[in-house]
Amino acid sequence: MRIIEHPILGESIKGKLIKFEFDGKIVEGYEGEPISAALKAAGIMVHRHTAKQDSPRGIFCAIGRCSDCVMVVDGKPNIRTCVTPLTEGMKVQTQYGVVAKTV
Amino acid sequence: MTFERAGAVMKRYDVIVVGAGPAGLTASIEAAKNGLKVVVFDENAKPGGQLFKQIHKFFGSKEHKAKMRGFKIGDELLKTASEVGVEVVLNATVIGIFPDKEVTVNIEDQLIHYKGDAIIVATGATENMVTFEGWTLPGVIGAGAAQTMMNLHSVKPGNKVLMLGSGNVGLVVSYQLLQAGCEVVAVIDAAPRIGGYGVHASKVTRCGVPFYLSHTIIKAEGDTRVTGVTVGEVDGNWQIIEGTQKYFEADTICLAVGLSPMSQLLKMAGCTMEQDPKKGGLVPVCNQYGETSISGIFVAGDVSGIEEASSAMIEGKISGIAAAYSLGYIDEESLVTKAKVLEASLRSLRQGMFAPENRGKILDKTEEGYDISMNLLKRGYLTEEEVESYPGVKSKKGIHPVIECSQNIPCNPCQDACSKKCILIGEKITSLPVVDKEATCTGCGMCVAACSGQSIFLVDESQEEGYTYITIPYEFLPLPKKGDIGLALNRSGSEVGQAEVVKVKTAKAYDHTHLLTIKVPTELGLKVRFFKQLQEVLV
Amino acid sequence: MSKIRDRSIDIGTYCPQPDDQLIICRCEEITKGEIRQAIYDGMHTLTELRRFLRTGMGPCQGQSCSKIIQGILARELKISHLELEPAMSRAPMRPIEMSVLGNEVKGGE
Numbered sequence: 001m002r003i004i005e006h007p008i009l010g011e012s013i014k015g016k017l018i019k020f021e022f023d024g025k026i027v028e029g030y031e032g033e034p035i036s037a038a039l040k041a042a043g044i045m046v047h048r049h050t051a052k053q054d055s056p057r058g059i060f061c062a063i064g065r066c067s068d069c070v071m072v073v074d075g076k077p078n079i080r081t082c083v084t085p086l087t088e089g090m091k092v093q094t095q096y097g098v099v100a101k102t103v
Numbered sequence: 104m105t106f107e108r109a110g111a112v113m114k115r116y117d118v119i120v121v122g123a124g125p126a127g128l129t130a131s132i133e134a135a136k137n138g139l140k141v142v143v144f145d146e147n148a149k150p151g152g153q154l155f156k157q158i159h160k161f162f163g164s165k166e167h168k169a170k171m172r173g174f175k176i177g178d179e180l181l182k183t184a185s186e187v188g189v190e191v192v193l194n195a196t197v198i199g200i201f202p203d204k205e206v207t208v209n210i211e212d213q214l215i216h217y218k219g220d221a222i223i224v225a226t227g228a229t230e231n232m233v234t235f236e237g238w239t240l241p242g243v244i245g246a247g248a249a250q251t252m253m254n255l256h257s258v259k260p261g262n263k264v265l266m267l268g269s270g271n272v273g274l275v276v277s278y279q280l281l282q283a284g285c286e287v288v289a290v291i292d293a294a295p296r297i298g299g300y301g302v303h304a305s306k307v308t309r310c311g312v313p314f315y316l317s318h319t320i321i322k323a324e325g326d327t328r329v330t331g332v333t334v335g336e337v338d339g340n341w342q343i344i345e346g347t348q349k350y351f352e353a354d355t356i357c358l359a360v361g362l363s364p365m366s367q368l369l370k371m372a373g374c375t376m377e378q379d380p381k382k383g384g385l386v387p388v389c390n391q392y393g394e395t396s397i398s399g400i401f402v403a404g405d406v407s408g409i410e411e412a413s414s415a416m417i418e419g420k421i422s423g424i425a426a427a428y429s430l431g432y433i434d435e436e437s438l439v440t441k442a443k444v445l446e447a448s449l450r451s452l453r454q455g456m457f458a459p460e461n462r463g464k465i466l467d468k469t470e471e472g473y474d475i476s477m478n479l480l481k482r483g484y485l486t487e488e489e490v491e492s493y494p495g496v497k498s499k500k501g502i503h504p505v506i507e508c509s510q511n512i513p514c515n516p517c518q519d520a521c522s523k524k525c526i527l528i529g530e531k532i533t534s535l536p537v538v539d540k541e542a543t544c545t546g547c548g549m550c551v552a553a554c555s556g557q558s559i560f561l562v563d564e565s566q567e568e569g570y571t572y573i574t575i576p577y578e579f580l581p582l583p584k585k586g587d588i589g590l591a592l593n594r595s596g597s598e599v600g601q602a603e604v605v606k607v608k609t610a611k612a613y614d615h616t617h618l619l620t621i622k623v624p625t626e627l628g629l630k631v632r633f634f635k636q637l638q639e640v641l642v
Numbered sequence: 643m644s645k646i647r648d649r650s651i652d653i654g655t656y657c658p659q660p661d662d663q664l665i666i667c668r669c670e671e672i673t674k675g676e677i678r679q680a681i682y683d684g685m686h687t688l689t690e691l692r693r694f695l696r697t698g699m700g701p702c703q704g705q706s707c708s709k710i711i712q713g714i715l716a717r718e719l720k721i722s723h724l725e726l727e728p729a730m731s732r733a734p735m736r737p738i739e740m741s742v743l744g745n746e747v748k749g750g751e
Contacts, residue, residue, distance in 0.1 A: 058241025067701030114749030199733030
């Protein structure tokens, strides 16, 4: 899903390739990019399940407005993954309602 | 000067600008240039608003930065802002405007109170949405989200995308999706006609993307993510016509169904508001300088009515100057003189078929009296017969430009691009370009690269017996090489034969628009408008 | 008196529609049916609907749904959406944590 070279923007300049955790699995992404970009590149689309209907949600506005992409990040729920930069070793979990699933 | 309140010192600025997009930045620059102390708060991590996602060349004329790509305009604005001493504070969300121009801003874990002598609100717009079964599924995204993902974060929003909405946003984003290497399975719109510029539609159509007008989404298919879309045709009452359902395999549905002014802050501040459908919704009532009913609170850009970044930048300048006047930094004469020039510039953008006052109107003739192609409005391309009726298309011996520009849109870089005076638009920038048959085209290609709508082609029938050489603008990767054989596509994106690449021209002045010269049998010379490589390289 | 204010106007009774289960407010998961039902229960303004159902009071603060709800309300009341008063807007314009609200400072401190 990553655009390596773009006809107008040229080669994409990314930070350091780092590892983070998504629901217990190790996933790679670039440091500083939004968490959601790294998830998208890894083919992960479901960020959370809603509280009432348990329906899956993912990226919708991608600019931090709609809050559909919120997840539990490093134990803190409701983190807007589209505007939160990825850091090494970050623990990202699918959010169910307002919590992560206890394993 | 400080502002005392409850024993504490509140930081004071001459002007507080909300939003660091095109309007907010130009407003701050103008205000700062006139000596005002300016701060800009923006809730995003990066300034520039939507400019950095806009990778296409802008319309307008030189004074509107025409043919410059949006992100480069953004770079320029940021540079100027820093040169004139504008303070831009990012990750700073303005959560309220209170009496006496007190502004509260959330920065990190603090809620900070500031005081401005004037406030310029340039919060921009928010995307409209439509509902259909499955619209909450992951994979249904806003057009802005698609732009953000691909143009800022270099991640494709999907592999197979269906675009809902044929306004300029839908058309421009569809083209950007193709540039990012995505497949656009269709552009659909419930309206019976394409809403955006014909030239934007044509560049998408010739790549093979089908348009379905009078169609809407019935259902986004999939359990945990979009796997496909069912669409159907609507009748005059927007009801689905039985039996017209079509299914598209897709992993992404992109919604581009218009914008609304993000004007809640102004309503909260107590400004008099009005509902204006031509401006996209709830907007503040304001005077010619963008001043709202509350003296000292100004607006600029989409928040005062949905338009383009080009007009937002002029409105920004006007409000910046007006704020300077309201605080006594410039005199009335200076305000009036400066505003006059800017207002004229704004007027020139607000003419033509897509002018705000023409919204919703059905026009069947151009200002010059040429028929407007219904085929263009319904299918996204001009037919061969139609093309020949426009003044930019003249048959001629030797190399010459063919300008397939058929609508009155505010744009004239082609006229400036031609040093040989082959192309004439005149004073009014919405006029259709006229090709002068007597002038000598040297084939420099500057017009092809300068046309923001990519609707200029160079045609040459004199190079080789039995063949026509066609030079097309090309903004995709991988770039074809001389000698490559590929498919010759016509305006509707259908394959009509084979083409051989005879030249690929790249120049700094073309700004990433490559000029691809292909040769096709002469009988196809007026048909072929795109080149498709035989081996589609999978990205 | 505007139609929205005139509660004596008879808009009939709520009849279910096939797409009533459609989510309108994504944040609070409010369906079209719930909104329509509330209108027939007497909520004739956007602000009333907001207070009653929490539509537009979730994290996005109505940015996705307010125009859609405006359309639904106007249709049910058989008036133009231009006649509807916009919903109340007030601080905070964006969702904000309580701890931040409690951490007020003067700029420049």
